[in-house]
Amino acid sequence: MFSLESLTTLVQDWLTKTFPPAVALLFEFVIVGVLAIALFAALGLVLVIMERKVAAWIQIRLGPNRVGPKGMFQSAADTVKLIMKEGLTPDGADKFLFNLAPFIVMMVAMLVLAPIGFAKGFHIWDINIGVLYVSAISSVSVIGILMAGWSSNNKYSLLGAMRSGAQMVSYELSVGLSVLSIIVLTGSLNINDIVLSQQNGWWLFKAHIPALISFVIFIIAVTAETNRAPFDLSEAESELTAGFHTEYSGMKFALFFLAEYINIFIVCAIGATLFLGGWMPFHIGNWESFNHIMDYIPTFIWFFGKTFFLIFLIMWFRWTFPRLRVDQLLNLEWKYLLPISMVNLIVMTLVAIQGWHF
Amino acid sequence: MSEIPLTNILFLSTGLFFIGVYGLFTRRNMITMLMSVELMLNSVNINFVAFNKYLYPEKLDGIFFSIFIITIAAAEAAVAIAIIINLYRSHHSIDVEDASEMKY
Amino acid sequence: MFIVDYLKDVYGAMKSLLIGMNRTGYYFTHHKEIITEQYPDNRDTLVMADRFRGEVVMAHDENNEHACTGCSACELACPNGTIKIINKFDISPEGKKKKAIDTFVYHLELCTMCGLCVEACPTAAINMANTFEHSVFNRGLLTKRLNKPDSKLKAGVE
């Protein structure tokens, strides 16, 4: 299987050989930091343009096509503009928290990257509670939003922030339960283990209908958790103008904007890992020859391919559905998602114990 | 990590505990008092975990206790907040001193 | 049965959502449905409707002659004072004084493109052109003079 492991070990070896351990470690850290920032920037640029193109095509129009070849530099232009735009702080705001909030959101987005396996043997920190870690850290971002909403001293922001607080706390449950239904099968929280357990097929296919149900629930719930339409109540444009980031401008707004996309990427990466086998190529049982052909495609392409597919799915939702109302949003959670995923988890447990999956 | 002796961690938890105590003494607002209590609970948690880790590394009881404490803290916070809100609705204040004059 | 109803609910909801996604998915994949006209690139091929009212112009022929007699009918017909006719008195070769147009002031910034002036003009001196690229950076440039400098009244127009 093609992997980036050799590359990382190569770099590591070279570093440890040429420098004293402390310096080598420092270099490693620097490399990790730079890579993370680069990934952030790249993801921001790609996802924004992707969203706009998807939206445009669905809406029978062309979308950005004049800045750079086929409009590919559109998001770059936006970024530079946002950086070079004045960052306002309202007079009435709690200045400290107002300026802190984007950092919190950003840090959360960055921290969640740690355990994700981008390719075979290519992750920042192979933490043994990977999935739990992700859901734990991502629950911090609600604080960033509450902070932003409250400190802006703006009614729209506050309303938006509180909506998002209630929403994120409650949808964490369904995310958790649907994640659990895969954990039950793999018996490990480690992301690498989860990927390896899909050696002979992805869980989505291996575990029949329960997996499909939990996949659907997962997608719905993460869409809600990332505050994406049709659950974008915290920034519902037609109700609260821009929700919790009404008062943000320039780079601080860009950070929220970016963090939203990074969060989408992360939840989709987790979804891809759990249900679609992460970087694992498409394998079918013991069809050795088929599996070999699949192995020729590099693992990171598999990973990004799956992740982007899920991201596309979420974008597709956004440009298709109307927005829910706040109470309906919470009703959906407790009336449908929660009971279904509870029952589904029990079924899944049965499947796991009886070994009914492939 | 081994260079940090257990006592240092205990100092930390002591400090945190007394910060909580200070808050509990000086604050009159129920929510802030609740916050102080959370701090104290956390310092206890640190103790449990640290003792478990340093003194009884083959067991897990300290971890379990701290998990239970976290759970109970959550339940306590939920009930406390429900009470506070209820109190606010009837008295329009969440000041303990106002609440102590409550007539039953 | 409660459970059956519940499941039916879920099924119906999922179905309606999938129908919607099918529709948008169709458009996402069928780019021939895109109806965008790329304006600045299609300028050469862009055909305006011939009746489109873009601005009031006064037709001048190759001799720099127009048909406006300066009768002010358009000024009166215009609902919002867009047109100001400033007249002068020409001395005709026979020595008679004759009213003629000096300046036809046209405030493009006020004009509502209603076409009443064109309707009112007895000599069809003015008409609506279908140009539309008028944007400017200075509001003063929008006040126009429609009769070209040194233009004359066409012979035979009364």
Added chain:
Amino acid sequence: MGAAYLLVLIAAAIAFSAGGIAIAKIFVKGTKNPQKGQAYECGIPTVGSPWNQYNVGYYLFALIFLIFDVELVFMYPWAVVVKQVGITALFEIIVFFFILFMGFLYAHKKGALKWI
């Protein structure tokens, strides 16, 4: 020690955000006017402060979901060992869920999960 990477990531996040904000601070000089700092509310001066006591309709939801959240935490260790423990684990979770469900039904019956 993997946790050090977390610090690296935090540092990267701070560098990234602070860098961006700093550029605008240094290079862009905004105009000042008294309106600019006021809260935006559709172009109308705001009435009253948002930092006021305010009825949150959904605190009860948050309350209930917090408790569910805590229960969820217990299920992670459970989920990991399901396969090893076997059928007892299934009974465990059924009992667990049953208790949860009781609370759930109670809340539903009381109308706590209905919007005010």
Added chain:
Amino acid sequence: MSNEEIKLVISELLPTASFEEAGEWLNIGIEAADWKDAAQKLRNCAAAPFNFLFCLTCVDWKTHFTMVYHLRSTTTLDNIVVKVKLDRTNPEVMTVCDIWRGAELFEREVYDLFGVIFLEHPDLRRLLLTDDWVGYPLRKDYEDPINMIKL
């Protein structure tokens, strides 16, 4: 019903009303003092309950104001026009917004543009113009040299 029939019905209902044939609909003149009472009666008229106030306006006749109420009965589809003459110096009339709820905004508009005071109106404020506006622009003698550029 034809205008004649409505006239019969209404003259029975409101003996003091005067009638006038102008335009296609029956015009009824009512004294300002009687108006509230008459409105109530028209609203509850058995033959044709005039339950739909579709237009309410005022005309400045330089000597006096006339309030014009266009009423319709949604059961018989008859329209009538009620005119109430008001003093120009002190235009006051009872509100009818408790009879036809839609009148509330209409009356505020008339107050705003003509300065007619509607007694007992729950919320008589300017509707269209700013609160500190001086004068009532739809009066014929309204002069505003700053805002109005005369053609």
Added chain:
Amino acid sequence: MSAASIIFYIIAAFILATGVLAVTTRKIFRASIWLLFSLIGIAALYFWMQLEFLAAVQIIVYVGGIVVLIIFSIFLTIKSGEEMPKPVLTRSIFAALAVLFGTGFVVRLISLYNFKPTSTTVFNLNVNQIGMQMLDTKNFGYLLPFELISMLLLAAMIGCIVIAMKSKDKDATTFQNSIQ
């Protein structure tokens, strides 16, 4: 000093500093944010001790749940923009003295006591162990507490609903009246 111990001191300082701020700041929303940081610091401490599971639980429950709830209750009950009244001076002095005395006492006690590990096995926490022990009914099994906890949470939930709904009904009716 190794990197690990430096990190420990940083974390400890962070926890204590934000803790102090949480109990002294007079803006209540900020107090809750400081509390949040303090709790995150404790989670970081758990990470540092390589108790990842516990750290995650700490974050999920405290940050994702309790602090959000506290913030909500702040919105509900307090004019969050106002500063809280200064504590009475005598009382704060008294409290500070008591706290200093208590801290000193305990710190001395701790430093005098010599803690000895009972065994030399390297402590290593993994979720598997926790799960096994949690579902164990034999020696040192936590099955009963586990079920009890769920009962406790059920009780808490019902309690919350009973308490909170009582006032809500009243509210709802007054609101109904007000719109009629």
Added chain:
Amino acid sequence: MDLNHSKALFTYMSSTENTLINEFPGQVQEVPGGGIVLTKIDDLVNWARSNSLWPLTFATSCCGIEYMAVAGAKYDFSRFGFEVARATPRQADVIIIAGTIVNKMAPVLKRLYDQMADPKYVIAMGACAISGGPFFYNTYSVVKGADHVIPVDVYIPGCPPRPEALMHALITLQDKIKRGMTREQMKQGL
């Protein structure tokens, strides 16, 4: 044309600072010794700004419909990257005054403009926004041109202007921004 301020507007304007003529906002400050690098960066910044003009959703009347048509599929100003219409002025770059501005609205418009973060641009779309247009004469409540309230960069005559006309205006504005022109330079330059 005589410029008449309405009373309400006048009091409003005199109560706040008159920002009608101010420095070109969002200017990149001169750094001594910047030289060629700085001009390149300047170019980059101007390029970015011109290609990412996010409009404020501000439409008061009929012209707003044509503005919507430009947003619509047939004309689609997203091709230029303008489709990110922001509802809050903090994040918007250009305010397209699509419709009549009346005296009651003028303070609102002014406040919205003031609340926008620099750099910001203004497009007056339609006769009403330029001069009061159809409501210039004999009306008591219409502001005779939005430039009495806020400075305007581009004027588009028409009632309403065609969608293409708005696009033409946006392109010319883009062009000027790309060349790094200030508002005053634009006024003189054409």
Added chain:
Amino acid sequence: MVEEIGKTAEGDLIINVGPQHPATHGVLHLVITLNGETIKKVEPHLGYIHRSIEKMCESLTYRQFIYSTSRMDYLSAHINNHACALTVEKGLGIEIPARAQVIRVLMDELTRIASHELWWGAMAMDLGAFTPFFHAFRERESINDIMEETCGARLTMNYMVPGGVMMDLHPNFQNRVKTFLKLYKLKIHEYDELVTGNIIFQNRMKGVGYLSKEAAISYGVTGPAARGSGVSCDVRKLYPYEIYHQLQFDEILETEGDSFARYMVRLREMNESIKIIEQLIDNIPDGDFQAKTKAVLKLPKGEFYQLVETARGELGVYIVSEGGTTPYRIKFRSPGFSNLSCLDHITRGGKIGDLIASMGTLDLVIPDIDR
């Protein structure tokens, strides 16, 4: 403003929605008193686009004033112009040629479809679905093209003049309309797929913004908003003008009275308009498109009132003439004004989201309300 703070109970939040707000489609300013997210009171503040059209018309001649009415309810500009032209004709007592009548009706119905289409897109956008907006504009643009070709403008046509229409139909007109009908038939089912059938949409609309029949009458609500409550109020049926009495079409009535009923009325009304157009498009009589009128029109002394059905409801034009060339007093009874007055009634006790949904189904055009 100050007393407003005093009036509200503790815990209430006063929020301004508008004048610059994406959901108000213009410059409506609503002051909402919220308790939590529940609406306790909605108070509309108007006048942010009050352009004094009524005063202005007093100084315009009867030929001139029509243009300003297309700026009132700009989405049904033709119908507004039509109403004015009819009133003037009523005053003058002219008979309009049959061809002009048919052209007018055709234009009216096309405008109605265009207006409803825009409303449909905007409505969906209010609820957070952006795509329908673009799809609605596809059909709307083709109507706009037809308009532009014949009338010379896309939005504010000023095509109706006293005595008929300004210009004859463009030779392409019939073909264009037929192409449009084909396109419409092809695409109309997508409206159901994308929006009407969508479960989220239905949940947001059903049972929201309830307006009873009595309340609708009392508030003076007309048009589709009232027909959604079962009030029969289609002027085309009740007080037919032009050739409407000869045409086959139904008055759409729904009885639920909620937002969804109002939504369905509009959707079904589009089909009725299509029906009318189909009846007329092949039967446009030959003849004059304009009756001969004098150059300067003078209405006799008297009062003239004409009702028409715009896309939003009943538009009344009330002209008081003193016999001069300009009206003495002119009053537009705009449908939006009355429809707006019930906003507080139908949204009380709902959520902010409901307010948006209910307001959307009232289909307010603010310049129509403010004039």
